[in-house]
Amino acid sequence: MTDDPFRVLCVDDEPGLAALVGTYLERGCGLDCETAVETDANAALDRIRAEAFDCVVADYDMPARTGVQLLSAARETRPELPFLLFSGTGPDEIAAEMVRVGVTDYVGKRGGSEAYTALVRRVEHAVDADRNAGDDGGFDGDGTEAGVDREAISFDGVCTVAPDGTFEYVGREYGDLYGYDPDDLVGERWQRLHPAEEVEHIRTDVLPAVMESDRWTGRSIGLRADGSTFPESKMVSTTSDGRLLISVSERGGSGVTADD
Known part of the structure; x- marks a missing residue:
């Protein structure tokens, strides 16, 4: 596992929320974290294709394309990139979509600061699991939540x-x-x-x-x-x-x- 800082791309069409997510991650992560912010999903896709990110955190409901559509396009060049949805859209509304494209995790925006705390924890887990697995991100099938199956x-x-x-x-x-x-x-x-x-x-x-x-x-x-x-x-x-x-x-x- 490398000790280099990990990079997270935060994507939300509301600039203030995208920046807030980045701030919480940089201040709250137990791992060394650097964040980048995009408010346009198409621009975010260009950056995913051109730059090295360890994780993406995206809203679901965005004008250019949904977070799931962004992930689907990103998977063409970065098939193992950990991708989390941080959204106000309820999981029951988009659950089938998330499973179909392989969303790494989902965190609801509702809940104030507790939602951001949960997001930080899950980003840490996703990146740590990805690095421990030798950049073959995912979850273990034996119930230990370490390694990849x-x-x-x-x-x-x-x-x-x-x-x-x-x-x-x-x-x-x-x-x-x-x-x-x-x-x-x-x-x-x-x-x-x-x-x-x-x-x-x-x-x-x-x-x-x-x-x-x-x-x-x-x-x-x-x-x-x-x-x-x-x-x-x-x-x-x-x-x-x-x-x-x-x-x-x-x-x-x-x-x-x-x-x-």
Whole structure:
């Protein structure tokens, strides 16, 4: 891992907010940080292609192109560049887009200074993980949040869970993975999609880890509507308003019945 300062490009069409993000990162990061600011997404894309950045933090709703569209274009030349969305647009509205293009992380703008504190922490994690992995950024598939397992972050489905533990948004692919119509899961509790022993593991190990570090990645067991179970890769992260953003994919291998 290098000790050189890391460079972050902050992109927001509101100049004051872009500058504020840069200020928080430079003052709050435990790592040595330098920031650059752009208010135009097209200009930001030109800089990503021409300059060396270790991370990009972008708004979602911008005039020239959305943050997701910016990432999609940037991936053509910088496929492994850590890219975080810092947005006022709710995660349930753009969750499917984020998973499709491989957004590294999401932090909601709502929440005042706490939102900026969360952003600093997640930028530190994204850059540190990227450097520890030898510039092959990503998340580990063994639940330790260190190193890289590209298979583990090729997620198929996404959902959001409200603070009361019920599904708020369920993507089509997420519902299909468990054998449900997405509308049938909205309002149901997350425990419905896991066998009893896995529910206990999530309660005692996964959720506390998410609350402590804002994100958990690893493996769990899913329960389908027909009663069969399957191994899954999962990423669970929090938003500033207390929701959970969950991305999941099947790890391979045939399912077995819950009684096996």
